[in-house]
Amino acid sequence: MRHMQHVPSPPSHPSAADSLFQYAMGAIQARQFQQAIELIRQGLSLQPRHLPGTLLMAKACRLGGQIEQALEACARANEMAPDQAPVLMEMALCQKRADRLQEARQTFEQLLALAPDQAAVHHNLANVLQRLKEWGPAEQHYRQALVLAPNLAEAHFELGNLMMASGRGMQEARLCWAQALSVRHDFMPAWDKLSRSLQEADGIWGLSEIHNQAASVDATTPVLMNIAKAALAMDPESTLGLYAMGFGLRLQGHIAAALEPLEQAISKIPELHPLYRQCVFLHTLCLMDLGEHKRAVSGAQRLLALAVDAGEQAKSNQLLAGLALDEGASGKALQFYKAAVEKDPQSLNAVTSYCAAHLYATQEHAYQQPAIARELIAPMLPAFDTITFNNKADPDRPLKIGYLSGDFRQHSCAYFLLPLIEHIDRNAFSLYAYATEHREDHMTTRFKALIPNWRKVNALSDEAVADQIRADGIDILVDLTGLTDGHRLMMLASKPAPVILNWLGFLGSTGVPTVDWRITDEWVDPVGYEWPGCEPALRLPRTYVAYAPPADAPDVTEPPMLKNGFPTFGSFNSLAKLSDACLETWCTVLKAMPDSRMMIKSKALRDPAMCEALLERIAQHGVSAERFILRGWENKTAHHLEIYSEVDIALDSYPFNGVTTTCEASWMGVPVVSLVGQAAPARQGLSLLSALGRPDRAAKDLSTFVHICQTLATHPEQLRQERSTARQRMASSPLMNGPDFAQTMGALYRQAWRNWCATPSSITVSSS
Incomplete structure (x- = not known):
């Protein structure tokens, strides 16, 4: 049984009602509906005829499943403000939730007379009409909603459902679901509909594109497995189905199990077929995951021999480079990475891997890494127009700090980030996390509890992530990734925040001109020493990291x-x-x-x-x-x-x-x-x-x-x-010493911010 959190007694002064309603809105966002209802009830006891509070009560009851109470609140609101648009909207939603469809239809139509240009009204009315099986009017209102809001993925999706329910056919439905995904590629209900539609008699439709797109969204979903099972149900010998099965199993973490369907597919496909190379590539990745190095090298060499263009040659060389680096053969790895870059100089993945590998080779290579990164990466970055920041240039105000990382999980970086997040001054800094990795675990839970503004951005484009960072008003963005896997260099190049710092996850240069500083210390980068071509150093006084040891570490023993x-x-x-x-x-x-x-x-x-x-x-x-x-x-x-x-x-x-x-x-x-x-x-x-x-x-x-x-x-x-x-x-x-480290890091953030405040607040971002 879920216990309601303690709700404070209502303050005695009437203005406290608004505060209670604000708390209630937060509880609704957290899906703590019963707590929200209790808070609203207290607020209404202070101001019984508070219209927004009464509508908030209707919403909380509706979302919490207390439909009759929601309708009663709507009736009270309508008495206070008869036939007003906000009241009618909530009333119609409650009627729809109560399956009082004809009443909901009438209320939405009444609302439509007041607000004919509201896409949400057309969309909700269409949903009601579809449930009443009035296909023609429902389609009309879906399409009008899309005229008003072309990117309303839910309307595209429901229109596809209507195509199927009304007998218009699978092809039209698929086009609508595909349109939903074109405007919101992480809209998983549409992926699920498309995957299930593969069971129809007209064969596999766009399987490769569907599973590749779905895989980038969330590996925990069953979409790929639905695709594979549907394909194999139609044809047990389907090589495409076997490939999808292997792909899905690997994404779910069942690496060893993924080998069997891939090996079956490889045995059935002619070597010259493109799917053959795809299967060998995925099979090689699985072997790398399993640590079967020798077999993985054979797979990568096979891919290189079969490559039909420069792009495939580049990818094969990258695989061989990664395998060489796994051996500790950094010189051989650099040769393979260089070959990949020469074959495909526009591959950012190949270029960043080549630049990062310099740190593992000789001292001379490591010393040259920043210059190599600037030479190769900067020209690949897009040029942007002049950006004017709205951030208030006050050197002493509280700051918004954003952390961009794929390592908010059981990862070595987490043990060094945690002390800072636990001890940083919350009066001086508001924290935001931009998580670029879909995997989560117990360490993620700890970070979520410490960082109130959590943004999961793994499925978002670079442009969308930058827009989110700007919308959040981030003052200082701390990149914890650098050139490692999952980097967002293109996004960093658009300068989404006034100050961008690089720290922790990568100790070399990003090669991105918009990264202002890298955080280091006086031992790693002595005062007076500059690493040629690298971002300027911001030096912490004692150490550039603080460490939090694992809680389950065993006891220390005597020397063996x-x-x-x-x-x-x-x-x-x-x-x-x-x-x-x-x-x-x-x-x-x-x-x-x-x-x-x-x-x-x-x-x-x-x-x-x-x-x-x-x-x-x-x-x-x-x-x-x-x-x-x-x-x-x-x-x-x-x-x-x-x-x-x-x-x-x-x-x-x-x-x-x-x-x-x-x-x-x-x-x-x-x-x-x-x-x-x-x-x-x-x-x-x-x-x-x-x-x-x-x-x-x-x-x-x-x-x-x-x-x-x-x-x-x-x-x-x-x-x-x-x-x-x-x-x-x-x-x-x-x-x-987490508290001391957090204090010195806070002082460093303040130093970087004051430096920005002393410069113009608009810049021209360009790769040159």
Whole structure:
């Protein structure tokens, strides 16, 4: 049984009635109808003849299913203001909800005489007439509604339903449903109607386009599965149906199950048929999801051999690049990405992937990344007219801060965003979230509770997202994505907010001229150092992130070397960060300590082929494979962290340092040693260790790195003592001081805002 939230006693002064009605409107928006009714009842006890309040009571009762009470409220409202349009509209809606269709028809017609140009009146009257099976008049009013409001998706949809119900035929109905989707592509009832219509005898209609569009809206819907089942019901050998089934299963997260229908389709389709390549492409993505690296590489190579144009060649090269990066072969990945860009220079996906991959290769590549991004990305961005912002240029007023991200979920970025959102000053800043990912979980629930203005924009176009941000009046937009998957660079290029900052999710340059600053700190970007071509640095004073450890982290254990008699080094970073320079650094440590071992744990090492490839790379540096322990994926965070009990000392990756892994190792009591480079990705370890009070474990060169590792490994009692107090020290460090971090970030927001207030409030946005 749902318990009604406590409703405060009515204030004694009459003007409080309006406040109660305002609270009631909020309760209605939250679908807490009984609470709204109680609030309105209190308000009406103070002002019994309050017309808006009486109509609000009718609406709350109607939406809450209390139809008789709703009609009674309408009657009272009509006594106060006979035959007024707002009263008649609510009365007609209540009559319609009560199935008093003839009365509703008469009321809507009476309202139509008062407001003949209101699309909503024509639409609602048409709905009533359709239920009365008066097909001709109903169609007339639907079409008039669409003359007045061409983008009214519901009217297009209901007109399609009328075509079917009146016997006009499937083809006309489909055209109406398609029109509904053309004006609102996330209108799922229309997708469902189209998918079900595939069961008709005239065959599969637009299946490929339907399922591709539906997939971009919401993977949790059954639309794709309806399409696949309908196609296979008509023809059990339908290759298109098998493809749709595989597509739908992958979107629902049933990756292994998706392989079977795709393999069936591949076995039936001639190689020269376009659907064959589509099936191989999707099959390869599934193999990548499952970590079956060797088979995925074969699939990507097959696609490249079958490619019929430059676009397909580019996509195949991108697949091969991503697979190479998964191996840690960053040089090979760059070659494939470069080939993709050369084949399809207008592919923003290929260009951004190529630019981002520079951070994983050598120090020289990382240093060049901003310049490469500016050179390749900026010319692809559209030019826009002069934009005048309506935001009040008051440097000290409360600000609206928007966060754009696909990681408001169980993701490494969430553990660094959470402390800021929990502790930021709500008097100085109003928070908005623009979630670009459809997946949600328990972490999403936490963010939704903390960010009152939640906008799910994954199905919206770049233009629609920008319009939403402008409509919300955002002062500072914080992009948490950069060049990673799901980026919205085209939207950022339209400058939807006066100030745009890049932070957290990507440490390089976006290449987008409208991004004003990137948030960093004095360790990652020392004062006086500028990364050529990169967005200007806004430096936080202590650390550019704050960390919130997982609640289910297991207890810290003693160093395993006390039991083993030898030190075990470890790294839990992704293989993409294990460059040749990184492996050479680690192998130098192992050579200096012949009795030591090293554990490498990474998601990609689920695949025996990946383990074999990694050991081959290690062998090139002169260290025996027997000294390495390779571990794969752990599904649960607690199980993942528990494996730190088998590691004495964590070695950071280079030249792309770890962030989450450094924080996790430190929380589990495992000391981290990092090698510092020139570009920002190779200085993250220095930043984190400085925040933890251990800058001495960030080595400036290889010999110092080896010396630090030897010193730690030869003092096991010191390690044991350090582990026993690690969490207390980390919890009291700047890295976990959420309130302090939120305060300094707030000051940085204010600094950026004051900078904008000192400049003209209109700019010309152009890719040049």
